[in-house]
Amino acid sequence: MRFRIRLVMLLGILFLSMKAQAAPVLVVNGVGILTGARDIHLQVNLIDLGFWNVDFVDGTCAQVFGVCDIDHFPIRQQDLFAASEALSKTIFLDSAAGQFDSSPNLTNGCQGAGVQTCTVLMPDIIFFGPVLSTAGPRNLQGAGECLAVSCVVGFQTTQLDLDLSADPTRVWGRWTRVSVPEPTTLDSVWIGLLAIGALRFRRRNDFRD
Numbered sequence: 309m310r311f312r313i314r315l316v317m318l319l320g321i322l323f324l325s326m327k328a329q330a331a332p333v334l335v336v337n338g339v340g341i342l343t344g345a346r347d348i349h350l351q352v353n354l355i356d357l358g359f360w361n362v363d364f365v366d367g368t369c370a371q372v373f374g375v376c377d378i379d380h381f382p383i384r385q386q387d388l389f390a391a392s393e394a395l396s397k398t399i400f401l402d403s404a405a406g407q408f409d410s411s412p413n414l415t416n417g418c419q420g421a422g423v424q425t426c427t428v429l430m431p432d433i434i435f436f437g438p439v440l441s442t443a444g445p446r447n448l449q450g451a452g453e454c455l456a457v458s459c460v461v462g463f464q465t466t467q468l469d470l471d472l473s474a475d476p477t478r479v480w481g482r483w484t485r486v487s488v489p490e491p492t493t494l495d496s497v498w499i500g501l502l503a504i505g506a507l508r509f510r511r512r513n514d515f516r517d
Contacts, residue, residue, distance in 0.1 A: 330347070331398065332345045332346060332347050332348045332349075332394075332398050332399060333345060333346040333347055334399070334403075334405050334406075334408075335363075336405055336406060337416075340406055340414060341414060341415070341416050341419070342364070342399075342405075342406060342408050342414055342415045342416060343363060343364055343416040344361065344362050344363035344364055344416075345361065345362050345398075345399050346361045346486075347359050347361070347486060348360045348361070348362060348394050348398065348399070349394070350387065350390045350391060350394055351390060352386065352387060352389075352390045357387055357390060358485060358486065359485075359486040360382075360383075360391070360483050360484065360485055360486060361483070361484045361486055362391075362395070362399075362481055362482065362483050362484075363481075363482045363484075364415055364416040364417050364428065364479045364480070364481060364482075365416075365417065365479065365480050365482050366416075366417045366472050366473045366479055366480070367471065367472065367473055367480070368469055368470065368471045368472075368473075369431055369440060369468065369469070369470060369480070370469070372480045372482055373431070373480075373482065376431070376434070376440065376468055376469075377434055378432070378433060378434060381430075381431050381432060382483050382484060382485060383430050383432075383481075383483045384432065385432045385433065388430055388432060388443050388444070389460060391430060391481070391483060392428075392430075392443070392444060392445040392459070392460045393445075395428060395444075395445045395447075395481070396445045396447070396459050396460075400412075400415070400445070400447045408447075409447065409451070409452065410449065410450045411449065412424065412425055412426035412447040412448065412449055413426070413449075413476075415428075415447065415479065416479065417472065417476075417478070417479025417480070418476055418477060418478075418479055419476060420476030420477075423449075423476050423477060424448065424449040425446055425447065425448050425449065425477055426446070426447045426477060426478070426479065427444055427445070427446045427447070427461055427477060427478045427479075428444040428445055428447075428478075428479055428480075428481040429442040429443070429444045429461075429472070429478055429479070429480055429481065430442060430443060430444045430480075430481045430483070431480075432463070434468065435465065438467060438468040438469070439465050439466070439467070439468060440465065440466050440467065440468045440470060441463050441464070441465055442461075442463070442464060442465075442466060442470075443460060443461060443462060443463045443464070444460065444461055444481060445459045445460050445461070446459050446460070446461050447459070
């Protein structure tokens, strides 16, 4: 009995870990503009940060995040590079959904004539006074996939009321954490079938022995 329980648990972990490796879901509007992505898996070294959604939104910091202070910024300083790396490696790619790496002007908030770069700003710490600290990945036209270390714009300070509406080269990255869902019925069925198959295989081997 213990073997069966352990086997089912192991198969469940393996199945869910396979789901964790699934590619994020891109959100593309009716005219082919990338407006965000869903189910992005973030990880810092061996620390699992879970799944996140991101939306690319123009406007002021206060308009985008509700209130422009650290309590309303879900991505914190130690996680910004993980978020930048995820955008560079899994979102800004050329695929059947669109040329979102080669053409940065296909990212929402970066439309304009001659746009050759799109930087996704993520706010972090507000220093004393009306100053905001931001960082984020830079997507270059036709540059190909790049590492977050080489593509990220390091922390820089700017005015608290920074408005990106008229800036075709920068856009806010608004992240929201995805609540951990319970296994779906289909997930449970697959795990059950894997467990049954493994148990039958074991019984067959025991019978032969």
